Amino acid sequence: MDAPQLIKVTIDGREIQVPVGTTILEAARQIGPDVAPPAMCYYKPLKGSGGKCRACLVKVTQGSEKDPRPMPKLVASCITGVQDGMVVENFTNPDVVNARKxxxxxxxxxxxxxxxxxxxxxECHLQDFAYENGLATTRYEEERRTxxxxxxGDKIQLHMNRCILCYRCVYTANQITDQRVHGVMYRGDHAxxxxYINKAIDNDFSGNVIDVCPVGALTDKTYRFKSRVWFSKPVDAHRDCDKCCGKVNLWYKxxxxxxxxxxxxxxxxxxDFICNTCRFDKKNTSDWVIEGPTKVSRASVISANKYGKDVIKKTPYGLQHAALNFKQIDDARxxxxxxxxxxxxxxxxALMEKNEAYFSKK
Incomplete structure (x- = not known):
């Protein structure tokens, strides 16, 4: 079998060779998370996902070696294929940074x-996206949809208030189940x-819509309000299952x-999607073969209960928020x-006398 044809693409000054047909987003992911654009609707295992949230917009400053003209507008990196000699700017382009805000x-x-x-x-992707790429303020004054x-379903609750219409749950139900009974109703701002007609989602893989939801719109009713994620300890485990791969994370309290x-x-x-039997019915340690602690990113809040404070990578959002909203304290005073x-x-x-005079008038 012939080796795939490789083409060259440069993203934020870093060059990589990828097969023909690779998207800008996937090429950036191969370089690393410091270059990869964020994504709220794109989900690689789901065919057809992407192109809806616009979180992954990038600037193509050179279309290819044959045609070096830049693309006139920002493009969605999750659905735009790379060309040989393409040059892309992500975090290094101020237009991209402002658009993402x-x-x-x-x-x-x-x-x-x-x-x-x-x-x-x-573990909310929208929370992470907003902290890392957004503003600490909002101009919106209208009433929110409620x-x-x-x-x-008997184990799934929908909080439509939190939904960002990423379509991930719809693609999941379409592609791993035979009987999708939910979807996007209406159009525009009414979507x-x-x-369908208050049917319940009831199939062996319905719980996967919870895992793919990037926000808190689809929640596990058996887990609701039991613990904060940073107080629980995840471990990798597996079991022999005749329906799915049986590879999971167990979350302990x-x-x-x-x-x-x-x-x-x-x-x-x-x-690897899992079945409802593994997800909802097997919650005893004896049901599983424990492999060891789950590898957790040290930038994640989940790591707060796992590592010492001196090795946790802190995000700059808190300092940025404080700089915008609070006065500087003069520690030299x-x-x-x-x-x-x-x-x-x-x-x-003088302060006490003022307070006493005020309360004596009450």
Whole structure:
């Protein structure tokens, strides 16, 4: 068999050779996460995914060696194939950075600010995308769309308020099950994920729609509110299963298995989908062969309970947010740590007299 033809592409100044037909996004992923564009709707194992969220927009500054003209607009890297000699700018292009801030703002237009109570917090791709690429402020003033929670299966709950219409769950049901009963209803700003005439999603692989959802729109009812993800400990495990690969992550809280999920790669994508028996019915350690702790990125909040604070990679978002919203503190100023001296100071006495006068009028 002949070796595939390789073509050259340069992304953010780094050159790589890839087979013909490779997309810009996949070429960037082969270089590494410091070059790869973010993606909210693209999911490599699902055919047809991508091209909807626009999170992966990049600037093609040279189309190819034969035609070096730049592409006039930003392009979606997940559906744009590379050409020989193509030059692409991602994080190094200010137009891309600004466009991505706008994409974050659009995705958050209707998304509720309920991260403190959302089960997806800590492993939410939208949360990561917003922190790393968005702004700390929003210009949106209109009323958000709201929906009632809906049970679309005995173990799956839909929170349409959080949905960003990435279509991943629809592609998953289309491609790994025989009876898809849910999809996108209506059009435009009325579009929503729902089931056909209130049917329930009921098949052996229905739980995979939970794993592919990048936000907290589709949740596992057996796991809801049991634990924060950073308080649980994931381990790799497997079992002999006649329906699926049987390779999973077990999430422990103490000695209890609180949930079972399919394994994901470094891009947060499931490569081997698992059945509902493994996901929902096998929650005893004795059901599994334990392989060892799951490898967790040290930049992830999940790692907070696994590594020392001196080795956890902290994201710059917190410092950026503080710089935009809070005044600088002058640490060189003089201050008094002695409470007795503070109580005897003229400023303190004046403050107490002012408070006493205020409350005496009440």
């Amino acid at each position: 706008g994409i974050v703002e659009f995705l958050l237009i209707n998304h509720p600010l309920d991260c403190p109570v959302c089960d997806q917090a800590g 929906f009632e929670r809906e049970d679309i 929503e994920i729902s089931t 103490g000695d209890e298995v609180i949930r079972v999920t399919a394994r994901k790669n470094q891009w947060g994508e499931v490569e 003089e201050y008094n740590k002695d409470l007795k001296e503070i109580a005897q100071s003229e400023d303190y006495k």
